[in-house]
Amino acid sequence: MKRFHLLVLMLILGLGARAKDGYDLWLNYRPVKGAELSLHYKNNLTELIFPDKGELVSSAREELRTALKSMLGVAIPEQTKVSRSGALMVGVHSADIARFIPATDLKSCGDEGFLIRSVTSGGKKLTVLTANTGRGILYGVFALIQRIQLGERIDQLSISDRPKVKVRVLNHWDNLDRTVERGYAGFSLWDWQRLPGYVDPRYIDYARANASIGINGTVLTNVNANALILTPSYLEKVAALAKVFRRYGIKVYLTARFSAPIEIGGLKTADPMDKEVRQWWKEKADEIYRYVPDFGGFLVKANSEGQPGPQNYGRNHADGANMLAEALEPRGGIVMWRAFVYDNKVPTDRAKQAYTEFKPLDGQFRKNVLIQVKNGPIDFQPREPFHPLFGAMPQTPMMMEFQITQEYLGFATHLVYLGALFKETLAADTYAKGKGSTVAKVIDGSLDNHQLSGMAGVANIGNDLNWTGHPFGQANWYAFGRLAWNPYGSAEQIAEDWLKLTFAADKDFNKKMTDMMMLSREAVVNYMTPLGLHHIMGWDHHYGPGPWISNKPRADWTSVYYHKADSAGIGFNRTATGSNALEQYAPEIRKQYGDIGSIPEKYLLWFHHVNWDQRLQSGRSLWEELCFRYNLGVDQVKEIQQSWNLQKAKVDPRTFSEVSSLLAIQLKEAKWWRDACLLYFQTFSRRPIPQQYEKPAHDLEFYEKQQFHFVPGI
Structure with missing residues (x-):
């Protein structure tokens, strides 16, 4: 990326080389x-022609x-009109471009799509890249x-593409003191103390990276919100970030603390039906738009976890939600609730509560409200x-x-490709x-x-040099950006593309x-939570195993609440004879998942309490299958480790060493x-x-006594 590095000299065949740091x-x-x-x-790139000079087009021009x-080793000359074959013309559709591509061809592109075509004109072959807006050009x-x-x-391009999801945002769980809740890649990127006076060039690179995969929004602050972000002293800092991001088609969103009218507004209540409260939020929205004219809206966590x-x-x-939506609607803002x-x-199964509270409200939300729903009914489990x-509120736009x-998947020390997890959910x-x-x-x-649609990803980004802690x-x-743009894409193809772009190695690699x-994702499921087990990690910090966790202030924050192991068997009965959470799904799913013989075994213990001697598809008993799966997960990490080791000659030494060290940690923790x-x-x-199977290295008492201090992310 565009920044100045110190050059790290390495003696490789007597030549100096810059170490690859992942930035x-x-x-x-x-x-x-x-x-x-x-x-x-x-x-096919003999000259560049940019007919217009808008802000977003200028960013695209600079990037190109x-x-x-x-990539080519030479600067491509820029011209005002096509003078030879091989020219590339880039611009929002205009009279100049209409000579090559009629405006009707862009109807399907919308506000963010684009066309790239190889055309011939006056005996000259050229490439035309056009769109309805500067964002599409970018x-x-x-x-x-x-x-x-x-x-x-x-040389023979005919590409027409547009995003299938309208709102594609990163949710940063970043606090104003620069700590990051469930963040494992350093501190927050946002240097609030030095903003707005100092705008770190890294913000530009952050925006470029997001724009390159189609992300068009960023929520700057933690869902466990702090009302101070809505005060003028912070809004001017937000405005400085928004100015940078605007050049790359990215809108800024903020988390709204529901009690802000009391905490920073001096009111005695935050009742959404109170006229003073509603007026306060309208005035606050107007104030935000004065600082950030293209402000995207609010993300809200309400009546959850305190x-x-x-x-x-x-x-x-x-x-x-409607109170906030009403305040934002005149400026086109949205609420992600x-x-x-x-x-x-x-007194009910935690997995049922969101459905129970929201399903009856279908059709009662204003048109600029998205209901933001986690991919699963508990909490980002493996x-x-x-x-x-999903599918239960047809009158309400649902946002993923x-x-x-990787809060529950080994933090930034475990190699886990989440594209497979994302795709599994989207294809369900x-x-x-x-x-x-x-x-x-x-x-x-x-x-x-629904015209309004959205997908959010809780970011894994921090101020570590390589952004995400683990290179992978x-x-x-x-993968999140690619699937937010097109949720029907292939997780495998996305992984292959990322590898090619990142490592530029050969086909075998x-x-x-x-x-x-x-x-990698299947491996972590096996060594952590096979067969539908869930929420059995360490308490509060979520580091490492803790299936014995009990006697905490809340039952639904313990592990025993979820696995329900006893002398008869293990698993949470969510069928009609148990919590009946299965009733919240369609009849076809209820029928398949309600039967131990037909349910996919990957969800077995999620929906059933199963006898230890129950025979599974493999012919093994449940206990034997658990032993098999836990050991398989460890073996799969070894396989990943071996695959990586064979690539040593094809990866720069710094990256190879870092990933190798992290895989060693992952193997140790998989065994744990x-x-x-x-x-x-x-x-x-x-x-x-x-x-x-390999016998445990210690007895159970040893593992139960493990204590950890200053675990990142809390």
Whole structure:
């Protein structure tokens, strides 16, 4: 990326070399390999023509010039009109471009899509990149750059692309003191103390990276909100960030603390039906728009985990969301109201509570409200069934919330490609309107004809030099952006593209590393929570195994609440004979998942309390299968480790060493998870761990006594 480095001299064959530190992410504009391909690009990129000079087009122009010079080794001359074959014309559709592409061809592109076509005019061959807006131009330029990065030909292009989801945002759980809740890559990027006077150039690189994968919004602050962000002293800092991000098509959003009218407004109540409160929020919205004219809106966590909300005043979620939506609507702002709500005082299965509270409110929200729903009904576990709210509220736009940061998947020390998790959820069939009613169709609005749609990702970004802590953590940021743009994309193809852009290695490397990445999510499920187990991690900090966790202030913050192991078996009965959470899904799912013989075994213990001696599809008993899966997870980490070690000659030494060290930690912790969980569950099963498996390194008491201080992310 564009920044000044100190050069680290390395004695490699007597030559100095800059160490690769991961800062450039997937925007590695390396020189094109191969004389034939290099000649092809030079023949088809002879000159650049930019008919207009808007702010977003200027950002695209600057990016394209930088990328082409780096990849081709020469600066491409700019002209005011086409003078020779091989020209590239880039601009918002105008009379100049209409000579090559009629305006009617852009109708399907909307506000953010683009066209790239190879055309012939006056005997000259040229490439035209056009769109209806500057944002479309920006996305089109990044698409063209990545095509060149991937080594694809550009002489016969006919590309038409547009995002399928309208609002594509990162949720930063960043606090004003620069700590990051569930953040594992350093402190927050936002240097509030030095803003607005000092605008770190890194903010530009952050915006470039997001724009390159189609992300068009960022929520700057933690959902466990601080009302101070809405005060003038902070709004002027927000405005400085918004000015940077605006150049790359990114809107700024803020988290709104529901009790802000009391905390910073001097009111005695925050009741959403109170006229003074409603007026306060309208005036606050007007104030924010004076600082940030293109402000995107509010993200709200209310009446969950102690956060204030409308239920404090006997009101419902629609009352609270609509109050804020009313304040934002005149300026086009939206409210993203989170459905992550649960209360241990409610005597029901935690997995049921969001559906119970929100389903009756379908159709009661204003048109500029999105209900932001986590991918599963508990909390970003290594594997969950899709959330039952998807498909259950046809009159209300539903917004996906994925977690990119690995709160429950080993933090930034475990290699876990989340593209596979994201895609698994998006491809799940809700059966809301019959077979084929996938979560993706709910999210993009196509199932119920919603114009407003959205996808959010809880960011894994911090101020670490490589942004995400683990080098492969960058792939999860990249995959989120790609799937937010097109939730029907292939997780495997996205992994392969990221590898090519990041490492630029050969086909054998890309194939083996793609396979490794696709294996990684299944590995972590196996060594942490196989067969539908969930929420059995360490208490509060969520580091390491803790299936024995009990006797905490809230039952739904303990592990025993979820696995319910006893002498008969293990698992949470969510069928009609248990909590009946399964009733919240469509009849087709209820029928399949309600039967131990037909439920996919990956969800078995999520929905059923199963006898230790129950025979599974493998022919093994449940206890034997648990032992098998936990050990398989460890073996899969070893396989990942071996795959990586074989690539030593194809990866720069710094990256190879860093990933190797992290994989060693991951293997150690995978064994820790396996041993601790099997020893604990063995106290209920009273069955031996089969002889073929490695025996636990310590006894159960050793694992239960482990204590950890200053764990990151809390």
